[in-house]
Amino acid sequence: MSEIMENTVADRAADKLHKEAEAVLKIKGTEFQKIALRTLAGPICSMLVRFCYQEEFFAEAITKTDKKFFDCLLAILKLETKENPLVSDLDAYAEAVRFYIPEGKVTMSCRVVIPVERDDDLLDLGALDEEPQGEAVILEFPLLED
Numbered sequence: 592m593s594e595i596m597e598n599t600v601a602d603r604a605a606d607k608l609h610k611e612a613e614a615v616l617k618i619k620g621t622e623f624q625k626i627a628l629r630t631l632a633g634p635i636c637s638m639l640v641r642f643c644y645q646e647e648f649f650a651e652a653i654t655k656t657d658k659k660f661f662d663c664l665l666a667i668l669k670l671e672t673k674e675n676p677l678v679s680d681l682d683a684y685a686e687a688v689r690f691y692i693p694e695g696k697v698t699m700s701c702r703v704v705i706p707v708e709r710d711d712d713l714l715d716l717g718a719l720d721e722e723p724q725g726e727a728v729i730l731e732f733p734l735l736e737d
Contacts, residue, residue, distance in 0.1 A: 599650075600643075600647055600650045600651055600654055601643045601644045601647065601650040603650070603654050604640070604643040604649075604650040604651075604653035604654045605640045605643055605644070605650075607653060607654060608636050608639050608640055608643070608653060608660055609636065609640070611636075611659060611660035611661065612632045612633065612635075612636035612660055614660075614661070615628055615629060615632040615660065615661055615664060616629055616632050616633075624668065627664075627668055628661070628664050628665075628668070631664050631667060631668075631683065632660075632664065634680065634683075635660075635663070635664065635667065635683060635684070635687050636660065638684050638687065639653065639687055639688075639691075642688070649688075649691070649692065652691050652692050653691055656691060658690065658691060662690070663686075663687050663690040663691070666686055666687075666690050667683045667686045667687060667690075670682060670683070670686055681697075681699050684697060684699075685697040
């Protein structure tokens with residue numbers, strides 16, 4: 592009896608991305624571009640796969656395109672210039688999304704946990720059951736300037 596496996600559009604997109612990323616990881620050589628491609632492959636693939644499982648439209652864009660993950664990584668490397676020799680991971684993710692969905696725009700937010708003031712005397716006296724954890728603050732910032 593054959594096992595029925597769920598094969599959603601996100602699963603198909605993830606499989607496609609993983610296979611293409613594995614091919615990039617097999618690229619041999621010590622030239623900067625080859626090292627950069629291998630270094631980017633894992634994190635960019637993971638982020639794209641996450642997006643596929645979060646949004647079916649994104650997964651469909653990955654499965655229906657003839658665009659290759661290798662070319663996506665090359666597009667990210669093109670962000671580097673003499674004036675801007677380092678590309679942030681956030682800019683790299685934004686470029687990867689634009690590669691597959693040109694009209695797509697990426698916004699990011701970070702959750703920063705700010706510790707509250709701790710009163711050790713209250714902990715020592717048993718007045719508090721546990722240490723205060725702090726409050727989460729969400730900060731948003733733009734990526735590449737359009």
